[in-house]
Amino acid sequence: MVAASDNDKPEEFDTSTMPFVAPCNKLKTFAPLHWLRLGWSDMMRARKQSLTYGLAMTLISYIVAILAYLMGSYMLLFALLSGFFFLGPVLAMGLYSISCQLQEGKTPQLGYCLREGRRHISNGLVFAFILLIVFLIWARAASMVHIFFPEQSSPALSELLLFLAVGSAIGALFCAIIFTASAFSLPMIMDRKVDVVTAVITSINAVFRNKSAMLVWACLIVTCILIGFATAFLGLIILLPLIGHATWYGYKETIDAAAWPRHNTLD
Numbered sequence: 001m002v003a004a005s006d007n008d009k010p011e012e013f014d015t016s017t018m019p020f021v022a023p024c025n026k027l028k029t030f031a032p033l034h035w036l037r038l039g040w041s042d043m044m045r046a047r048k049q050s051l052t053y054g055l056a057m058t059l060i061s062y063i064v065a066i067l068a069y070l071m072g073s074y075m076l077l078f079a080l081l082s083g084f085f086f087l088g089p090v091l092a093m094g095l096y097s098i099s100c101q102l103q104e105g106k107t108p109q110l111g112y113c114l115r116e117g118r119r120h121i122s123n124g125l126v127f128a129f130i131l132l133i134v135f136l137i138w139a140r141a142a143s144m145v146h147i148f149f150p151e152q153s154s155p156a157l158s159e160l161l162l163f164l165a166v167g168s169a170i171g172a173l174f175c176a177i178i179f180t181a182s183a184f185s186l187p188m189i190m191d192r193k194v195d196v197v198t199a200v201i202t203s204i205n206a207v208f209r210n211k212s213a214m215l216v217w218a219c220l221i222v223t224c225i226l227i228g229f230a231t232a233f234l235g236l237i238i239l240l241p242l243i244g245h246a247t248w249y250g251y252k253e254t255i256d257a258a259a260w261p262r263h264n265t266l267d
Contacts, residue, residue: 020198022188023256024206027213032220032250039246042099043238046108049098050241057091057240061233095244096187096251103252123189126196131178138174145170179218180207187251192260206254217250 043050098108148163184206185199194202207214224243228236 020201021205022194022198022202022259024202024209024254025256027210027254029212030216031213031253032217032246035217035246035249035253036220036242038249039099039242039244042102042245042248043241045102046098049108050095050245051237053094053244054237054239054241058233058236061236065233092240092244092247093186093190095241096190096248099245099248100191123196123199127182127186127189127200130196131182134174134178138171141170141174176218179214179221180204183207183214183217183247184251184255187248188255188257191251192257192262194257194260202255202257210254 101108145163145167148166181200181203183203185196185203188194188199188202189196221243224235224239228234228239
């Protein structure tokens, strides 16, 4: 038998020396507009890969809509489609990989994105499980909001105001929690050898230290999603990849993760 060389051994590093949170840069209020421009550039450079991702997400949206229609539940449709706000960051890891490959001067490959997904599947599943718990709590809270629905069979808009206000406030609260935790955590997990807890705390810290810029970014994301829904999901073919690529550049501009070693890319 041939002894394994040092190059064949997995790279080791001392986790005890790692800081608990990565420092962040101070962002200008409209920095997210620059992220969108960079994201658009990446999407144009990798049209096939990006639009394939967007088309797949759009097809999933149609499947969800058809199932909800067949089951006769518009509330189910609303709840399932709301999952875009919760599970979108996990699903976008392939787009982060495409942007990473472009930054390294490589031709993006969907096969490599799949290998990246397998590499980070453990952290991704932990994060997805956390999001699922929050989503289920949100769904339960949303069902309880019906106690504010008027008893009349055809209530006027003025009578629906309380119901709409409470429902919107609860939905906004849960979306804000997910947005704060996931804004930069998953790009950091894909880029660096970091655990989920550190990545989430880093994201929360960065969001709170850049409130104005992150408010602009959240509004841009919501606007893109609403446009996608308003165009019968067709707009999502372009808008979802755009958001994913822009998120990668937001992470690179905001988070200083130099203290953590990078993953070996494109191996």
